[in-house]
Amino acid sequence: MTSSLFRGRPRRATAHIRARVAHAVLGALVGAGWLVLPVMTVDTRDPVPVAPAGAVASAAASSQAGTSAADLVLPLVAGVAAVALAGFGWLRRTRRARTRTTPGTVSAHPPVPAPAASERQARAALRLADDCVRTSREELSFVRERFGEQRTEPFTHALRAAGTELSAAFAVWRRYEEGVPQEAGARRQALAGVIGRCAEAGRRLDAQAEALDRLRDLTADGEGMRAALEVAEERFRELAARAMAAQRTLAALRERYARSVAGSVTGYVEQAKDRLVFAGARLNEARQAADVGETRRAAWQLRAGEGAVAQAGVLVGGVERLAAQVREAAGLVPAALTGAEAELAAARRTAPAPGEPEARPAEVRRESGRGSPAPGEPAARSAHVDGVLAVVREELTGGPYDPLDALRRITRAVERLTGVRSGVLGAAALLVARSSVAGAEEFVGVHRGAVGAEARARLAEAARELGAGSAGWADVVAGEARRLADRDVRAHGTEGDATGPAGAVLGGILLGEDPDGGPPPAFGGPQTRSRLHR
Structure with missing residues (x-):
C-alpha cells in the first residue's frame, strides 16, 4: 500500500526534483572546474625567473609554437557550463508546458471531466439560464408597458431566442436523464450541448442589456427614473386591490368546493401581500434616492420593487386563474x-x-x-x-x-x-x-x-x-x-x-449574495444580470 507520505506529494514534485538535480549538477561542474584550474596552472619555477637574454627569445618562440594545458581549461569549463545551462532550460520549458493553463496552450491529452462534475455543471447552467430568462421577462414587461411593443421589439426578440435555446437545452437534458444516449462519449457531448445552449441563451440576453439600460435611462437624469417609478407604482396599486379580491375569491372556493381545490394556491394571497409590502418599501426608497440625486441606489431599489410587484402579480393571478378554471371545469x-x-x-x-x-x-x-x-x-x-x-x-x-x-x-x-x-x-x-x-x-x-x-x-x-x-x-x-x-x-x-x-x-427578487439579500437581478445573462450590485 502506498505510504501516506507519497500519496500526499503533489504531482509536480517530480518536476521540482529534476530542477533541483539540474541545479546541483551545474554547481558541481562549475566548482570542479574552478578547483582543477589552479592545479593545471601550477609551475615549479620561480614567478620571475632569471634567464639570459638569449633564453627569452627561445622561450617566446616555444610558447608560440604550442598550446599549454592551462589554455584548454577555460574553454572546457565554458562548454560544460553551456551544456548544463541548456539542459536546465529544457527541464524548465518542459515543466512549464506540462503545468501551463493559459488559453494558448493545447494539450495532447486534455483532461476529461468526470461525469458527476459535468452533470453538476449542466444543472447549474440550466438553473442560471432559466433564472436569467425569467428575470428578463419580468423587467421587460415594465419596459414594454412604458415604451410599447415597437421600441422594445429587439429585447423581445432576444428574449424569445434565449427561451428557444433554453428549451432545447432542457430537452437534451431530459433525454440524458432518461439514459439517451447510452454511449459514454455521446453522453459527454450531450452535457456539453446543454452547457453550450445555456451559454448561448445568456449571451443573447447579455448582448441587449446595455441597450435596454440606455432605453430606460434610469441613472442619467431624473426623468427616466420618475417615468419608471410611475409605471411600477401604478401596477402596485392595481395589485393591492386585486389581492384583496383574490382573498375573497379563495374563501369562496374553499366554501363551495372540496379543500383540495385550493391546495395548489395555498398561501398565495399571504405571499402576494408580503411581496407588495416589500415592493412598497423599495419603491418609496427609490423615489427618495432619486430626489437627492442618488441615481444608482434609486435604480437598485426600483428593480427590487419591480421584481416584487411582478411576483405579486403572479401569485394573485394564480388565484384568479384557478377560480376561473374551476368554474369552467364544474360546467x-x-x-x-x-x-x-x-x-x-x-x-x-x-x-x-x-x-x-x-x-x-x-x-x-x-x-x-x-x-x-x-x-x-x-x-x-x-x-x-x-x-x-x-x-x-x-x-x-x-x-x-x-x-x-x-x-x-x-x-x-x-x-x-x-x-x-x-x-x-x-x-x-x-x-x-x-x-x-x-x-x-x-x-x-x-x-x-x-x-x-x-x-x-x-x-x-x-x-x-x-x-x-x-x-x-x-x-x-x-x-x-x-x-x-x-x-x-x-x-x-x-x-x-x-x-x-x-x-x-x-423568490429570486434578490440574488442572495450579501447578508442584506444582495442586488436585484436585471435584464441580461450571467455576465450582466447582477450589474446593479452596490
Whole structure:
C-alpha cells in the first residue's frame, strides 16, 4: 500500500526534483572546474625567473609554437557550463508546458471531466439560464408597458431566442436523464450541448442589456427614473386591490368546493401581500434616492420593487386563474360524464376477441408502460371506468367536490381504455393540463431561488407536451414538476418564514449574495444580470 507520505506529494514534485538535480549538477561542474584550474596552472619555477637574454627569445618562440594545458581549461569549463545551462532550460520549458493553463496552450491529452462534475455543471447552467430568462421577462414587461411593443421589439426578440435555446437545452437534458444516449462519449457531448445552449441563451440576453439600460435611462437624469417609478407604482396599486379580491375569491372556493381545490394556491394571497409590502418599501426608497440625486441606489431599489410587484402579480393571478378554471371545469363535468359513458359503450361493442392484441395510442402506452393488454385486461379497464364514473356521479350529488380532479380521473380512465382525445373529453383533458402546467409555472417562478434543475426540466417538458397536443402526458409531467419544486422549497428551509428579504431571496427578487439579500437581478445573462450590485 502506498505510504501516506507519497500519496500526499503533489504531482509536480517530480518536476521540482529534476530542477533541483539540474541545479546541483551545474554547481558541481562549475566548482570542479574552478578547483582543477589552479592545479593545471601550477609551475615549479620561480614567478620571475632569471634567464639570459638569449633564453627569452627561445622561450617566446616555444610558447608560440604550442598550446599549454592551462589554455584548454577555460574553454572546457565554458562548454560544460553551456551544456548544463541548456539542459536546465529544457527541464524548465518542459515543466512549464506540462503545468501551463493559459488559453494558448493545447494539450495532447486534455483532461476529461468526470461525469458527476459535468452533470453538476449542466444543472447549474440550466438553473442560471432559466433564472436569467425569467428575470428578463419580468423587467421587460415594465419596459414594454412604458415604451410599447415597437421600441422594445429587439429585447423581445432576444428574449424569445434565449427561451428557444433554453428549451432545447432542457430537452437534451431530459433525454440524458432518461439514459439517451447510452454511449459514454455521446453522453459527454450531450452535457456539453446543454452547457453550450445555456451559454448561448445568456449571451443573447447579455448582448441587449446595455441597450435596454440606455432605453430606460434610469441613472442619467431624473426623468427616466420618475417615468419608471410611475409605471411600477401604478401596477402596485392595481395589485393591492386585486389581492384583496383574490382573498375573497379563495374563501369562496374553499366554501363551495372540496379543500383540495385550493391546495395548489395555498398561501398565495399571504405571499402576494408580503411581496407588495416589500415592493412598497423599495419603491418609496427609490423615489427618495432619486430626489437627492442618488441615481444608482434609486435604480437598485426600483428593480427590487419591480421584481416584487411582478411576483405579486403572479401569485394573485394564480388565484384568479384557478377560480376561473374551476368554474369552467364544474360546467364540463356533466358533459364529460356523458361523453365517457358513450365512449365506454362504444368500446364494449368493439372490444377485441380474447387473445387479440389491442391497438392503443402512443401516449396511453407511455403512461401504462405496456404494449398489448393481458387476457381479460380490456374487461378490467372497462370495469375501472365504470367505477370512476360512478364515484364522480356520487360526488356531484354528495356535496363539495373538486371539478378539476373529477375531470382528470374521467379523462385518464377513458384514455387508458380508448385513447379518445377529441370532443368534450379532449377539451376536458386540455383544461386539466393547462391548469397543471400553469400552476407548476407559477410555483417555480415565485420560488426560483430554491427550485433546482430537475423540477425546471420537468416543467419545460410539460410545456412542450402541452404545445404538442399531448394533454394527458403534460398533466402528468407538470404534476411531477410541482412535486419536485415543493421538495426543493422544503429543503431550502424558508417556506415557513418567507417574508421580507428572506422571501425576496426565495423568490429570486434578490440574488442572495450579501447578508442584506444582495442586488436585484436585471435584464441580461450571467455576465450582466447582477450589474446593479452596490
